[in-house]
Amino acid sequence: MTSSSYSVTRRRLLLSASAVVALSATGLSTIISEAKAAGAPTQGGTLRIAFLRDNTTLVSIDPFQVYWLEHRVVLRNVAESLTDQNPQTGEIIPWLATSWQISEDGLTYTFNLRKDVTFSNGTPLNAEAVRIAFDSNKAFAASVPATFGRTYLAGYDHSEVVDDHTIRIRLSKQNAGFLQATSTTNLAILAPESYKRTPEERSRGAIIGTGPFVLKEYKPEIGIKLARREDYAWPSKAALNPGRAYLEAVEIQYIPEESVRSGQFLQGELELVWPRDPFSDVDIKQFQSINAQILSRSLPGPALNLYPNVGEGRILSDPLVRAALQKAIDRKTFAEGVYSADFPVVQGPYDTTTPYFKSQAAKLAYDPDGAAQLLDKAGWLRRDDGWRYKNGKRLTLVRPLQTAETAGDVLIQDQLRQAGIELKLEVLVAGEFLTFVSAARYDLHSTYMTRADPVVLQTILDPRYTNNSALSINAYPPETLKKVEAFFDAGLQTTSSEERAKAYAGLQDVLIDDNVAFPIYERLWQAAASPRVRDFQWTSEGFALFNDIWLDGTA
Amino acid sequence: MTTPDFTHFSPLAPAYDDRTDSDDVPIRSARLRRWSETLSLLRGHPGFLLALAFILFVLLAAAMPTLLTRFDPYATVPLEKLRAPSLLHWFGTDELGRDLYTRVVYGAGLSVQAALLAVSIAFIGGSTLGLFSGFFGGRIDAVIMRLIDVMLALPSLLLALVIVTAIGFGTLPVAIAVGFGLLPGFARTMRAEVMRVKTLAYVEAARLGGAGWGRILVNHILPNASGAVVVLATLDFGVAILVASGLSFLGFGAAPPAAEWGTLIANGRKFLITAPWLPLLPGMFVALAVFALNHISRTLEEVSK
Amino acid sequence: MKTYIISRITQALLVLLGAYTITYVILYLLPSDALSLMLTASGVDADTLSAAQLAEARHHYGLDRGVVDQYLHLLGNLLRGDFGTSLSTGSSVTTLLADRLPQTLMLAGCAITLSVTAGVGFAYTATWLRWRPLRLALRRLPALGLSVPVFWTGLLLIQIFSFTLGWFPSMGNKGFASLVLPAVTLSIPSAAIYAQVLMRSFDDVWGESYIATARAKGLSRAQIQWRHVLRNAALPILTLIGLQIGNTVSGAVLVETVFTRVGVGRLAQESVLRQDIPVVLAVVTISAAAFVTINLIVDLLYPLLDPRIARAAKVT
Amino acid sequence: MTGTSQEPIIDLTDLSVRYHSGNQIVDAVKQVSLTIAPGEVVAIVGESGSGKSTLANALIGLLSDNAEVRTGTIQVGGEDMTHASEGQWRTLRGRVVGLVPQDPMVSLNPTMRVGRQIGEAVERARGPRGRSLDADVLELLEQVGIDQPVLRARQYPHELSGGMRQRVLIAIAIAGQPELIVADEPTSALDATVQRRILDHLDVLVKGRGISMLIITHDLGVAADRADRVLVMQAGRIVEQGPPASILRAPAEPYTRALIAAAPAFRAPLSQIGAKPVTATLEILRFEAVSKVFALPGEASWFGRGPKPLFQALDQVSFSVHTGQTLAIVGESGSGKTTSLRIALGLDKPTSGRIIFEGRDITGLGWNEFRPLRRRIQLIQQNPFASLDPRYTVFESIVEPLQSFGKYTAAELQARARQLVDQVRLPRLALNRLPRELSGGQRQRVAIARALALGPELLFLDEPVSALDVSIQAQILDLLGDLQRDLGMSYVLVSHDLAVVSAIAHQIVVLRGGRVVEHGAAGQVFGNPQAAYTRELLEAIPGRVA
Numbered sequence A: 001m002t003s004s005s006y007s008v009t010r011r012r013l014l015l016s017a018s019a020v021v022a023l024s025a026t027g028l029s030t031i032i033s034e035a036k037a038a039g040a041p042t043q044g045g046t047l048r049i050a051f052l053r054d055n056t057t058l059v060s061i062d063p064f065q066v067y068w069l070e071h072r073v074v075l076r077n078v079a080e081s082l083t084d085q086n087p088q089t090g091e092i093i094p095w096l097a098t099s100w101q102i103s104e105d106g107l108t109y110t111f112n113l114r115k116d117v118t119f120s121n122g123t124p125l126n127a128e129a130v131r132i133a134f135d136s137n138k139a140f141a142a143s144v145p146a147t148f149g150r151t152y153l154a155g156y157d158h159s160e161v162v163d164d165h166t167i168r169i170r171l172s173k174q175n176a177g178f179l180q181a182t183s184t185t186n187l188a189i190l191a192p193e194s195y196k197r198t199p200e201e202r203s204r205g206a207i208i209g210t211g212p213f214v215l216k217e218y219k220p221e222i223g224i225k226l227a228r229r230e231d232y233a234w235p236s237k238a239a240l241n242p243g244r245a246y247l248e249a250v251e252i253q254y255i256p257e258e259s260v261r262s263g264q265f266l267q268g269e270l271e272l273v274w275p276r277d278p279f280s281d282v283d284i285k286q287f288q289s290i291n292a293q294i295l296s297r298s299l300p301g302p303a304l305n306l307y308p309n310v311g312e313g314r315i316l317s318d319p320l321v322r323a324a325l326q327k328a329i330d331r332k333t334f335a336e337g338v339y340s341a342d343f344p345v346v347q348g349p350y351d352t353t354t355p356y357f358k359s360q361a362a363k364l365a366y367d368p369d370g371a372a373q374l375l376d377k378a379g380w381l382r383r384d385d386g387w388r389y390k391n392g393k394r395l396t397l398v399r400p401l402q403t404a405e406t407a408g409d410v411l412i413q414d415q416l417r418q419a420g421i422e423l424k425l426e427v428l429v430a431g432e433f434l435t436f437v438s439a440a441r442y443d444l445h446s447t448y449m450t451r452a453d454p455v456v457l458q459t460i461l462d463p464r465y466t467n468n469s470a471l472s473i474n475a476y477p478p479e480t481l482k483k484v485e486a487f488f489d490a491g492l493q494t495t496s497s498e499e500r501a502k503a504y505a506g507l508q509d510v511l512i513d514d515n516v517a518f519p520i521y522e523r524l525w526q527a528a529a530s531p532r533v534r535d536f537q538w539t540s541e542g543f544a545l546f547n548d549i550w551l552d553g554t555a
Numbered sequence B: 001m002t003t004p005d006f007t008h009f010s011p012l013a014p015a016y017d018d019r020t021d022s023d024d025v026p027i028r029s030a031r032l033r034r035w036s037e038t039l040s041l042l043r044g045h046p047g048f049l050l051a052l053a054f055i056l057f058v059l060l061a062a063a064m065p066t067l068l069t070r071f072d073p074y075a076t077v078p079l080e081k082l083r084a085p086s087l088l089h090w091f092g093t094d095e096l097g098r099d100l101y102t103r104v105v106y107g108a109g110l111s112v113q114a115a116l117l118a119v120s121i122a123f124i125g126g127s128t129l130g131l132f133s134g135f136f137g138g139r140i141d142a143v144i145m146r147l148i149d150v151m152l153a154l155p156s157l158l159l160a161l162v163i164v165t166a167i168g169f170g171t172l173p174v175a176i177a178v179g180f181g182l183l184p185g186f187a188r189t190m191r192a193e194v195m196r197v198k199t200l201a202y203v204e205a206a207r208l209g210g211a212g213w214g215r216i217l218v219n220h221i222l223p224n225a226s227g228a229v230v231v232l233a234t235l236d237f238g239v240a241i242l243v244a245s246g247l248s249f250l251g252f253g254a255a256p257p258a259a260e261w262g263t264l265i266a267n268g269r270k271f272l273i274t275a276p277w278l279p280l281l282p283g284m285f286v287a288l289a290v291f292a293l294n295h296i297s298r299t300l301e302e303v304s305k
Numbered sequence C: 001m002k003t004y005i006i007s008r009i010t011q012a013l014l015v016l017l018g019a020y021t022i023t024y025v026i027l028y029l030l031p032s033d034a035l036s037l038m039l040t041a042s043g044v045d046a047d048t049l050s051a052a053q054l055a056e057a058r059h060h061y062g063l064d065r066g067v068v069d070q071y072l073h074l075l076g077n078l079l080r081g082d083f084g085t086s087l088s089t090g091s092s093v094t095t096l097l098a099d100r101l102p103q104t105l106m107l108a109g110c111a112i113t114l115s116v117t118a119g120v121g122f123a124y125t126a127t128w129l130r131w132r133p134l135r136l137a138l139r140r141l142p143a144l145g146l147s148v149p150v151f152w153t154g155l156l157l158i159q160i161f162s163f164t165l166g167w168f169p170s171m172g173n174k175g176f177a178s179l180v181l182p183a184v185t186l187s188i189p190s191a192a193i194y195a196q197v198l199m200r201s202f203d204d205v206w207g208e209s210y211i212a213t214a215r216a217k218g219l220s221r222a223q224i225q226w227r228h229v230l231r232n233a234a235l236p237i238l239t240l241i242g243l244q245i246g247n248t249v250s251g252a253v254l255v256e257t258v259f260t261r262v263g264v265g266r267l268a269q270e271s272v273l274r275q276d277i278p279v280v281l282a283v284v285t286i287s288a289a290a291f292v293t294i295n296l297i298v299d300l301l302y303p304l305l306d307p308r309i310a311r312a313a314k315v316t
Numbered sequence D: 001m002t003g004t005s006q007e008p009i010i011d012l013t014d015l016s017v018r019y020h021s022g023n024q025i026v027d028a029v030k031q032v033s034l035t036i037a038p039g040e041v042v043a044i045v046g047e048s049g050s051g052k053s054t055l056a057n058a059l060i061g062l063l064s065d066n067a068e069v070r071t072g073t074i075q076v077g078g079e080d081m082t083h084a085s086e087g088q089w090r091t092l093r094g095r096v097v098g099l100v101p102q103d104p105m106v107s108l109n110p111t112m113r114v115g116r117q118i119g120e121a122v123e124r125a126r127g128p129r130g131r132s133l134d135a136d137v138l139e140l141l142e143q144v145g146i147d148q149p150v151l152r153a154r155q156y157p158h159e160l161s162g163g164m165r166q167r168v169l170i171a172i173a174i175a176g177q178p179e180l181i182v183a184d185e186p187t188s189a190l191d192a193t194v195q196r197r198i199l200d201h202l203d204v205l206v207k208g209r210g211i212s213m214l215i216i217t218h219d220l221g222v223a224a225d226r227a228d229r230v231l232v233m234q235a236g237r238i239v240e241q242g243p244p245a246s247i248l249r250a251p252a253e254p255y256t257r258a259l260i261a262a263a264p265a266f267r268a269p270l271s272q273i274g275a276k277p278v279t280a281t282l283e284i285l286r287f288e289a290v291s292k293v294f295a296l297p298g299e300a301s302w303f304g305r306g307p308k309p310l311f312q313a314l315d316q317v318s319f320s321v322h323t324g325q326t327l328a329i330v331g332e333s334g335s336g337k338t339t340s341l342r343i344a345l346g347l348d349k350p351t352s353g354r355i356i357f358e359g360r361d362i363t364g365l366g367w368n369e370f371r372p373l374r375r376r377i378q379l380i381q382q383n384p385f386a387s388l389d390p391r392y393t394v395f396e397s398i399v400e401p402l403q404s405f406g407k408y409t410a411a412e413l414q415a416r417a418r419q420l421v422d423q424v425r426l427p428r429l430a431l432n433r434l435p436r437e438l439s440g441g442q443r444q445r446v447a448i449a450r451a452l453a454l455g456p457e458l459l460f461l462d463e464p465v466s467a468l469d470v471s472i473q474a475q476i477l478d479l480l481g482d483l484q485r486d487l488g489m490s491y492v493l494v495s496h497d498l499a500v501v502s503a504i505a506h507q508i509v510v511l512r513g514g515r516v517v518e519h520g521a522a523g524q525v526f527g528n529p530q531a532a533y534t535r536e537l538l539e540a541i542p543g544r545v546a
Helices: A033-037 A069-076 A127-143 A148-153 A192-196 A199-203 A258-266 A281-288 A319-328 A331-339 A368-377 A407-418 A430-438 A454-461 A470-474 A478-492 A497-513 B030-043 B046-063 B100-136 B138-153 B156-167 B171-198 B201-208 B213-249 B261-271 B277-304 C002-028 C034-041 C051-060 C067-079 C093-098 C101-128 C132-147 C150-164 C177-206 C209-216 C221-233 C236-258 C264-274 C277-305 D052-060 D086-092 D114-126 D132-143 D149-154 D162-175 D192-209 D220-226 D244-249 D254-262 D337-344 D367-374 D394-405 D410-423 D428-432 D440-452 D470-487 D498-504 D522-527 D532-539
Strands: A046-051 A083-085 A092-094 A097-102 A108-113 A156-163 A166-171 A213-219 A223-228 A249-254 A272-274 A293-298 A304-308 A388-390 A396-402 A422-428 A518-521 A524-529 D010-021 D024-036 D041-046 D067-076 D097-100 D180-184 D212-217 D229-234 D237-242 D283-295 D310-322 D326-330 D352-357 D377-380 D458-462 D490-495 D507-512 D515-521
Touching (some): A092 A097, A127 A156, A127 A192, A258 A281, A258 B261, A258 C150, A281 A293, A319 A368, A319 A407, A331 A407, A331 A518, A396 A407, A396 A430, A407 A422, A422 A430, A430 A470, A454 A470, A454 A497, A478 A497, B030 B277, B046 B100, B046 B277, B100 B138, B100 B171, B100 B277, B138 C002, B138 C277, B156 B171, B156 B213, B156 C236, B156 C264, B156 C277, B171 B213, B201 B213, B213 B261, B213 C132, B213 C150, B213 C236, B261 B277, B261 C150, B277 C150, C002 C067, C093 C264, C093 C277, C101 C132, C101 C221, C101 C236, C101 C264, C132 C177, C150 C177, C177 C221, C177 C236, C209 C221, C209 D097, C236 C277, C264 C277, D010 D052, D024 D067, D041 D220, D052 D067, D052 D097, D052 D180, D052 D212, D114 D162, D132 D149, D162 D180, D162 D192, D192 D212, D192 D220, D220 D244, D229 D244, D229 D254, D237 D244, D237 D254, D254 D470, D283 D337, D283 D490, D310 D326, D310 D337, D310 D352, D310 D490, D310 D507, D310 D515, D326 D337, D337 D458, D337 D490, D367 D377, D394 D428, D440 D470, D470 D490, D470 D498, D490 D498, D498 D522, D507 D522, D507 D532, D515 D522
Parallel strands (some): A046 A249, A046 A272, A396 A422, D041 D229, D097 D180, D180 D212, D326 D490, D377 D458, D458 D490
Antiparallel strands (some): A083 A092, A108 A166, A156 A166, A213 A223, A272 A524, A304 A518, D010 D024, D010 D067, D229 D237, D283 D310, D283 D352, D507 D515
16 A cells, blocks of 8 residues: 655646637647656667557457547557647648648648658558558448548548659548548558458458557457567657657557556556546555656547437426536536546536637536526426426436446536436446437437547537437437537538637537537546656647657666 | 153153143144244354344344434545545545445445345245255156256356346346356255155155145145255355345446445455555455354254254 | 266256257347347447348348247357357457467366365364364354455455565466466355365264274374375265356456456456357357366266265175 | 283273263263173173263273263273373274274275275284285185175175175274274174174184173173173163173162063063964955065166166065954065065055955055055054154144044144043153154154054054164053054064064064065964074074073
8 A cells, every 4th residue: 555645746737727729729748848858768678558448349450440549549650641730739740741732622632742651561652552541441431331430531532643652632522620630540541451451350450551660469358569660760740759669669458457557557567557537636646656757638529528318308408407407517526526636627518639629617617506596497396305306207317328337427426416416327238328329218428539620529419420320419409400510511611720710619609508518527638657758749639659758777 | 561761861852751641731833842942042152143243233234224324325525535444434435435334334235135135036946946856856856957957057147247238237137147046056955955854754654644745745844844945045145145246346236326335346446555445345344244144054054953 | 887977978968058048048138139239349330221231231140030040050050169250359259269268277277276175175174173262263264265255355365465565466367477366366265165065074074983993993083084084075075166167157257357367257248248149158158068077077087986886786 | 011811901990981062961981890801701781871882982992072081990901091192092992902883884984995994904003014914804804704805805895785894894803903802782783693693703703812802782682692791781880790691590680670571582481472362353454475576776788778687575475464463574684574564555566466455455556545544554663763753743743644634623633632642651741842852762652642643453563663772662562562452453563673573473474585484373483483594583582592
């Protein structure tokens, strides 16, 4: 039992909560200043990482299909994309493509490729390889409509090979997020040989990329092994190390048992502990007992929001109740109670690192009395058993959970209980969970995606882009739907930043004003690194650049 | 010519000396005689009384938890989270600041309910099957015994997982799943006991006295055979609690915020290093309860011999 | 003796078939629609497909067959050693099991040997000791071993031996050291049962007349315990081992979860959560087969250990 | 270590032993003094609970843990062993004192070959023998009169008959060439004829080697036949001792006189038995050429088609029972007497032959057709300790047959119960007692009362007194005699003990291997037996010689 008291020289977490101008997404990642001062990086060593668990619903490591964050961290270092994104400014910077031109109507993108890039099987990366990649992805998205990569490729029609290192991509309709999409792992370019294999084979690891590491072995639910690629020399601009990676290999294990994972880390069996949920202050205190570094990055895309079911006959179809619900959630206590004292309080439907983020903090203050008045006005009167009733029916909201509830879910349940609202947490097995949600038998439901572009919310909340998922259909009363769709279209059909900023600002205002999104907490992704880890750098979408990392033998 | 000999001494049966003959001898039923005797014997075992007291505490917790604690099991006080056991919070507080002792007390209701239901399902189902196969024997016995073998062949916890997934989470499905696992034990015990009693001389005597099998079953076989099954019931009550806590440990317990003992251990295991009392104290409580039940059933067995 | 073996084998197969059927019935008649489950498991959102696509998918997964001939179809595959394909990973169940079964077999094997030696050893000493208070204390200990939840012991052992003392790794499948703690945890409940039953049987045997004959020969307590009591008292352990198989598999599910060992137990638990029906069916069938085979072996071994069964008494 | 020839092997002075069980204190042996000279054979006679077994165990140091030697000294082979340690006793056991245990059926380790169990005793007494051990074992087996010793040595106890197992136990006792053998009820569990042959053999062995022997028995006859000196024990004390002749002819103590009177063998000179008038009366039950064949559970031929081995339990058995009289069926174990009983009671069906009850053919009647006859035919079972449901009071057991057959009010049942209890001479207070609070004799009386409840005409008695002490046996036999006289009931008595049969039988049938070897009036069968087997049975009755 580590008994060290809370270390006085508390390491300051760079989590500025300042309002941010639309486009310049201030970097909230922590830059390890000491790393640079520690002299030249040393070669060799294996970086051992422990994640929470593997994706058991969709078991795949094929870049185009994967939405699982942990896999995308790995893929970021195995398969590379045409462009990259500056983690601080969100600006698209060159990578495999040295430069690009976008036509006026935003339907033609021409990329000029680097000439010195080869795949790990030796074949060169040229325009033809890029065309094969895009066309294969398009064919796959047509056969499996629900696959995650499809929205990234929205509007892609075909590609033309101008010359060996120039490719022109034609879109059939405008997609403002397309340029950002080319920087994501989902549109990473694999060797033509990989696209000859079946999707299942790619899912199980038959992927050949140009990245600094090669995928040696993928055992579902057990782990992944990466080995350094010796002749690597074409990192993106965001990387510090221009050439071959310092680490010889990276070993990834899945350890669902939290006490075991922390125990392994404290005993020095692991260099990096990277679970899915943020650390509680107890964890942080324990990690700092071995002077571990706490690395945090707010993930771009929607915050952890609850979306209502306002279908007719549901309790939340009444705007007054929704407004009351918004006021009944105490986000500050949530951040402090469930995670840690200096955990950022969520300020709107988007995380702060999302381009065009606009804070709604003022409208999300905790106001239990306001909530009480609204509920009384709406006719839900509190009885002596503490619950609120309206003509005999108790104010009960149902929220389905998959497999297990977290401490946060129970805290929200209790906060609503204090407002007289019964939040019934329905813990369901995978199969039942999906049928329950698609039958819209829920009152509140949450899901999230990570992408450093606001258009990602469209894949959740825009019925036209979510194959009419129950969540997007039932989230709005008719008049709000019209406003939301207008803002989404505005944000999509233009490539000029000012236009997109105005559209997404309007969108964020509507979501909160009409109370069709209830932000709960900022989705912060935290990892604990051993003191030996140097030059850990977050990418824009919260992944890591393995080729920069090196292990300081001395610490 | 010889007077009945009562001076005869046998070390087993206590000699008694009734010379008085009287017409109006009140004839009392055997039942109260037996109960008064067994109770007097039990008083002699201190360990038994301690175990009984603990189980009564658990049953009281299950029936009326409000008597044993003034905290609200669901009220979250995040600022008070992960406090070590103290005079205020006997078992300390959990990750949301709720009083762990209160959650254990309120958990008793769910766990005891699940265990009680499971044992009664297994008791009724198992004993009937065991009775039929022990009493009729032959082909019926063979068929029932193969069925029991099948149920034994299926790994009980895995089967419980499947059943719970089939009929949903919550205390009742858990009870059915656990009951299904315990049923073979009761069937085998009842079958062995019925077969033993069926061959005893007093059953043949009753048979020759003209009694039909129905009457013999009810008056002779069942009372004498059910002794062992009752002892097994107390033993399996503890086992049921363990299996139910295993299920809720894997996340198949009651819907939150209610929590069975297994769920408490499961939630607490994240804090094994930082707040060890969170997973370890509920575990100790469960172990003590099951140990007490185990002790009670063993003492009952010894006394009834 | 031969007809006895034949009848036992046929009974064993019957039981195995029964176990397979019951699991199949429960699994395939789950309320949630199997098809939507299978589709979502392979990344497709069921309600977005058209009726034709649904019918085609239903055929692909063989769900359009009636329940009975689906059962026969699967049974046919099983007999050919093909457990079907896992819904979530898409790989064949046999390969999935192949790389996980060794872990669980090693764990179960160590646990069983550990529990048998501990059980018999404990009963042997507890009944042999003369010092009364220690004797009484040892008598109550197995009951404690039975009362402690397996997963709780696991957590406790990790806390003590792995984090505080650092003797053993707390997880993983690498090497023998990672097997010690899980095997000990899994063996405790079975060892407690063996100890309890054997103590009673040791006491019974000490009360037999042939023990008085042995004492009358002038043999010492130790010689009598070793030559006469052990052989007769330990007989019940064989049937007990047979019955404990079910518990060992159940225990494995919990122990592998707590110790993050990648074995069949954990696979089964997660497959139930993912409702990956073919995998669950395969795991249950394999553990039923293990139960049936080991019980068969116990039945055949019994006559070798207890001559009264092997040599039917001739009427002399 | 062995004492000089004239020094006594055993010298007990003023020995008292007390048992502590729970809060009960039981004084089993009170101030007993006993000496056994080398080569002398002493017998101790006493009923169960007289302390005779405690004495035997004290001599070999096998007293149980809760026993305490309160007073007196125990000298064995010249050594003072009163408070000897387990180690000291071990050096004595096998070398100085050998034990022949009581029940041969359970006194050998079932999972160890017989030869090895003997070899163990040899090695213990004479040290490791190496290869010559087998020779010693075979020699011992021959000495105790076992055929084919090489085969027998490799067999397991359950493959030998009762008699042979007893001989193995004797071989174990003498393996260490002890100076004294303690034989605790050596043959009481065996048939009379087998018993006689083994005791003769034991005498030869003991006399031949000059070993002294202490025989513990409840059978006065066995004591009188075999011992140089007889001691009578009652309630922990030696009440009388002396040479058998003087004890039998001129018993000094009243208890010894009661013992002799109670033992059927001595009660009346055999020739006068059967002096009961054999008036020609009606015939109540007749067996006509009844045969019964059982299929043995043994190994059928490989494909299950060949004939299964069969066992002929009864072969053309015929006899008849006259009203008001007692027919005794006598035979040793395996003679078929129990099978005929079960067939008569409708519990088994004969393979061939007829059973006539009061002129009506009742062979093969179904359970329901036989049920009305239950009112008129009843059974008294052998073991009184198992024939009563432990949870029923005496009253509930007695009235159960009445409740099975008809509707009676509580008052009627209680009146009938009191009447029946008086008939079997039990106090009315016994009605509220549970079986475990009664002695063996009293439980058998309750069983008899239960059998009389329906007022039967024919009563089957299956070894009714063999589980009881001699003095109690006499009372039960007298009771049965009185009941027959008063109620005119007819009995069929099944027994292996001719002495008991002679007490109440009018007619006797002797069975051997399922065939009737002799059938006639009791006086004639006892007076001049026709069949050689009957003569052998009569001679085997211990105590006849006197």
